[in-house]
Amino acid sequence: MGLITARSNEDPLDFHREQIKKILLVRATFRMGDSILATPAIFLLRKNFPQAAIDFVGPAISKTLFQNLPINNHYQIYQSLPKSCWAYVPLLKQIRSTKYDIAMEVSCSKSALGAFIVGFSGARFRVGLRGRWDRWFNVRLDRPGEINKYRNLPLVVRSMGLESQELFPSLILSADEKEKGKHQLRAALQDRDRAGPMVGIFVGGRKSWGKRWAKENFMEVITDLHTQGIQVIVFIGPEEKEVIRYFEQALPRGVPLVFEPSPRMFASIVSNCHLFVTCDSGPMHLACAIRVRTIAIFLLQYNFDRWAPPPSLARVVFPDPCASANEVIEACRHELVDLSPLWDEPKIVNS
Numbered sequence: 109m110g111l112i113t114a115r116s117n118e119d120p121l122d123f124h125r126e127q128i129k130k131i132l133l134v135r136a137t138f139r140m141g142d143s144i145l146a147t148p149a150i151f152l153l154r155k156n157f158p159q160a161a162i163d164f165v166g167p168a169i170s171k172t173l174f175q176n177l178p179i180n181n182h183y184q185i186y187q188s189l190p191k192s193c194w195a196y197v198p199l200l201k202q203i204r205s206t207k208y209d210i211a212m213e214v215s216c217s218k219s220a221l222g223a224f225i226v227g228f229s230g231a232r233f234r235v236g237l238r239g240r241w242d243r244w245f246n247v248r249l250d251r252p253g254e255i256n257k258y259r260n261l262p263l264v265v266r267s268m269g270l271e272s273q274e275l276f277p278s279l280i281l282s283a284d285e286k287e288k289g290k291h292q293l294r295a296a297l298q299d300r301d302r303a304g305p306m307v308g309i310f311v312g313g314r315k316s317w318g319k320r321w322a323k324e325n326f327m328e329v330i331t332d333l334h335t336q337g338i339q340v341i342v343f344i345g346p347e348e349k350e351v352i353r354y355f356e357q358a359l360p361r362g363v364p365l366v367f368e369p370s371p372r373m374f375a376s377i378v379s380n381c382h383l384f385v386t387c388d389s390g391p392m393h394l395a396c397a398i399r400v401r402t403i404a405i406f407l408l409q410y411n412f413d414r415w416a417p418p419p420s421l422a423r424v425v426f427p428d429p430c431a432s433a434n435e436v437i438e439a440c441r442h443e444l445v446d447l448s449p450l451w452d453e454p455k456i457v458n459s
Contacts, residue, residue, distance in 0.1 A: 109224060115243040121233050123269055128157050132203065132211040132229055133179075134165040136222035138187045140371065140390030141415070142215070143170035144397050145257045147177065148275040149214040152262060154178040156270045163206070165199075165225055172371050173394075176280035185221070196225075204230035212236065213245075216252070216260045235268065258418055276421060279397040281372070281379055289376025296341060296364040296377075305382045305444050306339045308395075311355065312348040313387035321387050321405050321427070323351050327358055328433040329385065333440060334360045341366055341381065343374070343391065382447050385440065388415055396421040401447060403439050 131153055135146035143166055153162055163181040164174065171182045183199060186192045203211075203225070211231035213222040220241050226234050227244020235247040242248050252263035258276055266272035281289075293306075309330060313320030334340050342365045344352060355365050368374040375394055378384055384395040385403040388411050395402045402422035406412040416424050423443060427435045 110241075110243060113227075113243065116227070116234070116246045118248060119233065119246045121235070121247045121268070123156075126209070126233075128209045129160055130206060130208045130210075131157060131160050131162045132165065132206075132208045132226075132231060133162065134211065134213050134222045134225050134229075135170065135215055136165060136167075136185055136213075136219055136225055137215065138167045138169070138185075140169050140173070141393040143167065143173060144277045144279065144390070144393040145261070146170070146214050147174070147277045147279065147397065148261045149212070149265065150174075150177055150179055151275055151278065152265045152270070152272055153212075156265075160209075163208075165203075169371055173279055173375070175372065176282065185225075200225070200228050204228070207231075209233065210235060214261060214264075216257065216264055237264070255414055257415055258421075276418065277393060277397040278399075279375060279394070281376055281398060285372060285376045286379050289373065289378070290380045292368070292373065292377050293341065293380050296366050297339060297362075298364075304337060304339065305447065306341065306380065307333055307440065307444075308341045308343055308378055308381035308384045308400075310343040310345070310384070310386040310389065310391040311351065312343075312345045312391070313389045314347070317411075318408055319388045319411060321407065323354055325427070325433040325436070327355075329436050329440070330363060331360055332433070332437050334363055338444070341377075343368070343378075345391070383440065383443055385436065388412075392417070392422070401443055403436060403443065405436060 133149050161180045164179050165183045167185055171184055186195045208229060208231035210233045211226045211229040213226045213236035215222055218239055223236055223241035223244055226236055233247050234245045236242055236245040237251050238248045249264060249267050252260045254260045254263055262272045262275050311326045330340055340363050344367050359365060375398055378395055378400055379398050381400055384400045386392045387405045392404050396417045404417055404422040404424045406424055406426055423439050425435050425439050
């Protein structure tokens, strides 16, 4: 499409002169973390245009996680065959029929699919960052100097001439969902309702990108916390099937191994933890978005620079992949001391 379409001319966008009634936000990648990191755009655009209809284009995971967020409609995109072959034609037809005033690509990175959807949306103003795929935009924004994904999206919104502020990703769970998560957690713990901290540990991470910590290191952390009398819940995801047997055999007695395929139920269970330990992963971003204090394990400086949560949401540690787990254990101890007033109180998150 890039070869057969002309580069769009740039149009001036002045929000003091334009009437904005319909807005389309696009984050066309398929990972949990990518979707979560797009949520500040929803809240910032809603604040600037309280009466506008705001719709979102994203994968199934964002459609599920974005329930209760201030959007009017969610269009789903597809990655797997056969829908990825034909689904974009009716999608673009539906989007174009809505006649959006603004369509904005909110990845703050080089997203060919996102740029394509924005470019062919038919919106009056098609907004995105300058770069390889900007030919279909008619409002091209300079890239922010900040590369961290928790901080650069509000800067992009400000560069459009809109009101902006530092705003971190956020998901909203209902009281009923949190209560259901609490029941699921108690069932996994076999109703052992002891006083003291509850620590969730996600033992996954994207192995192909060098983000997953060694399973033996996780086991050392789990065993140490369990020995201290801390209630530990181990979470595993669909990308960690090869280590399920290891943890099933090695976990101390009384430490449950939880696989929860529903993203919202997973979030509801995690919301009842006092502390969450994880590598750089989608569950790391999810825990931060529901404001559960997090220990974030980063193995590479490159990933830290781009994906690390701010200190107000997480404590980041840099253990060598082959080193002992002592640094993570010590970080857990420090966090649990700070969180000790919450141990015997109901867990309140993201009201």
